[in-house]
Amino acid sequence: xxxxxxxxxxxxxxxxxxxxxxxxxxxxxxxxxxxxxxxxxxxxxxxxxxxxxxxxxxxxxxxxxxxxxxxxxxxxxxxxxxxxxxxxxxxxxxxxxxxxxxxx
Numbered sequence: 001x002x003x004x005x006x007x008x009x010x011x012x013x014x015x016x017x018x019x020x021x022x023x024x025x026x027x028x029x030x031x032x033x034x035x036x037x038x039x040x041x042x043x044x045x046x047x048x049x050x051x052x053x054x055x056x057x058x059x060x061x062x063x064x065x066x067x068x069x070x071x072x073x074x075x076x077x078x079x080x081x082x083x084x085x086x087x088x089x090x091x092x093x094x095x096x097x098x099x100x101x102x103x104x
Contacts, residue, residue, distance in 0.1 A: 022070070023070065026066065026067065026070045026072060027094070027095070027098065029063070031053070031055065031059065031060075031063050032063050032066065032067055033095070034053040034055075035049060035053065035060065035063055035064065035067065035073075036067070036072065036073070036086065036091060036095055037095065038052045038053055039073060039084060039085055039086050040086070040092060042085065043083045043084065043085040044083065044084060044085075045078075045081045045082060045083055045084070046060055046061060046064065046082065046084070049064075049084065064084060068084075071087050072086070072087055072091050073085065073086060073087055073091075074086075074087045
């Protein structure tokens with residue numbers, strides 16, 4: 001049986017295209033956007049995030065897990081608290097570029 005040719009588009013393999021689509025899906029939820037915007041100010045624990053975006057801890061924790069899995073945020077333990085922050089400056093850049101695009 002002949003090996004299936006791997007699809008590429010401008011140097012992107014099919015797996016990369018799927019990963020890119022999954023990344024952009026993470027920005028399709030307003031709660032996740034609120035959390036990411038809130039983390040522009042720096043590291044926060046879940047209680048601070050909940051207060052800032054006026055949502056309950058269960059909903060925020062669920063979205064934090066999704067954002068962490070997508071490598072958009074990172075966490076570290078500080079005593080009994082877990083502190084969350086943007087994974088890197090790319091996350092802020094993506095959101096700022098999106099905001100700029102919708103304002104045109």
